[in-house]
Amino acid sequence: xxxxxxxxxxxxxxxxxxxxxxxxxxxxxxxxxxxxxxxxxxxxxxxxxxxxxxxxxxxxxxxxxxxxxxxxxxxxxxxxxxxxxxxxxxxxxxxxxxxxxxxxxxxxxxxxxxxxxxxxxxxxxxxxxxxxxxxxxxxxxxxxxxxxxxxxxxxxxxxxxxxxxxxxxxxxxxxxxxxxxxxxxxxxxxxxxxxxxxxxxxxxxxxxxxxxxxxxxxxxxxx
Numbered sequence: 001x002x003x004x005x006x007x008x009x010x011x012x013x014x015x016x017x018x019x020x021x022x023x024x025x026x027x028x029x030x031x032x033x034x035x036x037x038x039x040x041x042x043x044x045x046x047x048x049x050x051x052x053x054x055x056x057x058x059x060x061x062x063x064x065x066x067x068x069x070x071x072x073x074x075x076x077x078x079x080x081x082x083x084x085x086x087x088x089x090x091x092x093x094x095x096x097x098x099x100x101x102x103x104x105x106x107x108x109x110x111x112x113x114x115x116x117x118x119x120x121x122x123x124x125x126x127x128x129x130x131x132x133x134x135x136x137x138x139x140x141x142x143x144x145x146x147x148x149x150x151x152x153x154x155x156x157x158x159x160x161x162x163x164x165x166x167x168x169x170x171x172x173x174x175x176x177x178x179x180x181x182x183x184x185x186x187x188x189x190x191x192x193x194x195x196x197x198x199x200x201x202x203x204x205x206x207x208x209x210x211x212x213x214x215x216x217x218x219x220x221x222x223x
Contacts, residue, residue, distance in 0.1 A: 015028065015029075015032045015132075024143070025139050025143070026136060026139055026140045026143055029132060029135065029136040029139065030136065032132060033129065033132060033133060033136065036125060036128065036129045036132070037129065039125060040122065040125050040126060040129065043118060043121065043122050043125065044122065046118060047115065047118050047119065047122065050111060050114060050115040050118060051115065053111055054108060054111040054112055054115060057104055057107045057108040057111055058104075058108050060100070060104040061101055061104035061105045061107075061108050064097050064098070064100040064101035064104055065097075065101045067093070067094075067097035067100075067101075068094050068097035068098045068101055071090045071091065071093045071094035071097060072090070072091075072094050074086075074087075074090040075087040075088075075090035075091045075094065078090055
């Protein structure tokens with residue numbers, strides 16, 4: 001019995017030590033459940049053997065008790081008949097039966113105590129199995145939620161506000177507005193009249209030529 005409990009303690013200690021560190025706690029819990037189920041099956045078989053053995057010991061004990069009582073009655077009957085030698089033989093066999101009775105009674109009591117201890121251990125293992133199984137269902141649900149969340153993050157996490165339809169159209173509106181502004185500005189220049197847009201207007205003006213070159217360099221640099 002102590003061996004079974006020692007194995008159980010090691011198993012539980014291993015579970016408690018590694019559960020929080022495990023990458024897949026559900027897999028670790030499944031291993032514990034499988035090992036516990038095997039222990040329960042083996043313990044149930046042992047319990048059945050103990051029960052059969054205990055019944056056999058009890059039967060031997062009771063038979064020895066009956067033999068003892070029978071030999072005692074025979075000794076009384078022999079004495080009443082004046083057969084002392086037969087009474088001695090009966091009492092001798094009574095003593096042997098009494099010794100066997102005590103021996104089988106002790107064996108039966110020890111077997112009964114062991115079986116009760118095993119029954120208690122079985123009850124504890126079944127209770128632990130059910131508790132861990134319920135936890136397994138809970139952690140399995142949590143892990144599935146986590147996996148779905150990770151999949152959603154990997155699929156949609158990189159999409160910010162700029163990736164939304166309204167963000168894309170806002171950038172397009174800004175670009176078109178810029179082009180429209182440039183077109184209006186050019187139109188206003190051309191509509192300024194022949195003197196304003198004439199080919200010689202501003203030619204020869206050093207300040208105008210300097211600013212013109214600066215604008216060309218700026219446009220050439222992508223500014």
